[in-house]
Amino acid sequence: MYNQTEIIKDTTALGPEGELVINMGPQHPATHGVLHLVVTLNGETIKKIEPHLGYIHRSIEKMCESLTYRQFIYVTSRMDYLSSHINNTACALLIEKGMQIEVPERAQYVRVILNELTRIASHELWIGAMAMDLGAFTPFFYAFREREMITDIMEDTCGARLTMNYIVPGGLMYDIHPEFQNKVKAFIKQFKEKVVEYEDLVTNNVIFQSRTVGVGILSAQDAISFGCTGPVARASGVRCDIRKIAPYDVYDKVEFDEVIETAGDSFARYMVRIKEMNQSIRIIEQLIDSIPEGEFVGKTKNVLKLPKGEFYQRVETARGEFGVYIVSEGGTTPHRIKFRSPGFSNLSALSHMAEGSKIGDLMATMGTLDLVIPDIDR
Amino acid sequence: MFSLEGLTTATQDWLLIKFNPTIALAMECVIVILLSITLFALLGLVLVLMERKVAARIQIRLGPNRVGPGGIFQTAADTLKLIMKEGLTPDHADKFLFNLAPFVVMMVAMLLLAPIAFAKNFQIWDINIGVLYISAISSLSVIGILMAGWASNNKYSLLGAMRSGAQIVSYELSAGFAVLTIVVLTGSLQISEIVAAQENGWWLFKGHIPVIIAFVLYIIAVTAETNRAPFDLAEAESELTAGFHTEYSGMKFALFFLAEYINIFIVCAIGATLFLGGWMPFHIGHWEGFNHIMDYIPSSIWFMGKTFFLIFIIMWFRWTFPRLRVDQLLNLEWKYLLPISLFNLLLVTIVAIMGWHF
């Protein structure tokens, strides 16, 4: 980490051989949050990228050590704020696994629908942000038009638009809104009509393609070695969808394809996310009409106590594999909790992917990694 | 019929009666300066508002709609805000050059106004090398940008300035060649003669293929020359925060901002003059009645209409396309646009020599 005086010193001094060291971030339009990259440039060409993290580190892992198993879920919404439902699901699943709590089918169905809606919302935001990184402002507003419908559904369901805290160990906090199914169907209808516009505006755009095709290539081998997951790894041809590998909730009952591209470049990552949204729609369509009646939360004790031992739960967030690792001593609070965040591993590949390319390529690469900084810093 | 020509002639006659010629000339200069400054201020307000409204329309938003009816005073309020702001000069910056740069950029934009024919016989200076003058002066704006980038003592600014330098210098060539196409056809460098040559039809609609190619090249090249998206690498927001004007604030920033819009206006005005007939009304062959009605529309409105149409096209580009990468930008110019321009010039020269044009 650079302290204040060093940053100033750095910006005024040229490195050896005419290298230019620039601090990209913590306040920079393209880092979408407080990521700090120290980029060594030779003219326009990137020689080295060093991420410096911690500007939004809240030490959630330490915090959770003094929170009970009912409380700590709410903190996880604040990590990857674009997949808060999925983070909550991961924690709930882990506790249900540890304490062998039966989750009612209704809750499982709603969880999967909400998770997929969250995934679409996250990808929508990502398209907008990425297009903006590449200098196109308009797709952002197109993407937000559809995302707004999802956040409205979320608001109806749980009163919040970003940090939902709706999923609790045993099921859901409340039953769904009576209009939930209709609204989701309305959303699906609109989404299917409007997703064509993205194709016209972004996918088929010549400049967009020339900016992304062949940029930031990550081979399958490197993707595995760097621990990349989610769309980043799938764009390199690695099968890593936790929904397929270790299905949770009702993912084993629905039909969907794991989207795989093999090029490994920014455009492949873009295509994976676009196709993934369509797969998410497919999952929701299969479930939305058949949400079973019944309880929305299973029977749980008021005070949850995980048995002594170690538990690990993996889920697939919009960014990749999210893992919760809890070491329990049998009490009401965890002894050690570790969140395996997808962004942290994906970020570690950035330097490898962007070295030797131009500054503009760094934006295309970083944009398609879909970094959420609170998720990386935790 | 309303005409600006009468106004200017009357003013000049009156001045010449009242004063001796030297003083009259001096007073005319003052009037012209005041008028062009007013035009600048007005253009800045109108174009920024237009940009925001066009952007809003494209982005399914409403745009500014709070200050004044339909938000028309929004830009005036913004300007007021910028005037109130403190103009910071960063430590370690070259203070003289840093403060000079916005004025250089602004002055270049002002100089370019001289040979533009705003209406029939309404022109500040009908210089006989008008087109050459425009190409020569418009290259100077890069000096202001480089000055701003270097003097800011900021690496982002420096990168932005370097990109801008490379970009403007290369795209100047294509723009120049596109302009030369018309010069070859007209056989004159004087703006008034170029306009006069289009009396029986605008160059773009006369059906010369080289002219159509030149028009497309011209629009691409001037979009790049004015640092507009998709060629806004010099101020690429997501890459270099704000490029060469990262460190500017308050009115100094506003001058850069204004100069950008003025430059757009000027290149579009030149484009309208060369390809769309300047202030010439739209005529269709032998439709006497139609042509007569068109003649009733004042020439200044024709000129402004054409210019704003071209400005709209350039704004449309900005809100639709992503930004090019720096190497792609230079590839586009040196590998595609420049050879096409040269070939096009050759083609049009053959047309002119053989006398195939009309």
Place this chain on the structure above:
Amino acid sequence: MTNEKIKEYISTYAPNVIYDETGEWLNLILEATEWQKLASVIKEPPIQMDFLFCLTCVDWKTHLTMVYHLSSTKHRQNIVIKVNLAIDQPIINTVSAIWRTAEFHEREVFEMFGVDFINHPDLRKLILEDDFKGYPLRKDFEDPINMIKL
């Protein structure tokens, strides 16, 4: 590939490994000195644990335990490696050359737990400030200003 086969294969390279199958996945408890050698063995076929998806450390007050969660993208098999370290001088070999994601994860563990990774290419603080004192995720970490005490 079953757990039995993995055990059998690993035993030929590291006979002193203790196995624990009470949890969801097969746990291997081994010595810090064995880890470097074993890591390169299990990365390669036939076990091919090529995907290190979680690397962390647990403070047991008496000792630290490094925990590596490994997965095989080929066999879809997960194993957990645990290495106990002394709390006063935690030293272990780096695996950042074998699984490159470990570079960042080890830097995080280094600053949060104070584990020293031998041969790590760039062992500096990643998240905390350079002059930060103490190891925040250890159980004995106290910060009177921010009222952190377990």
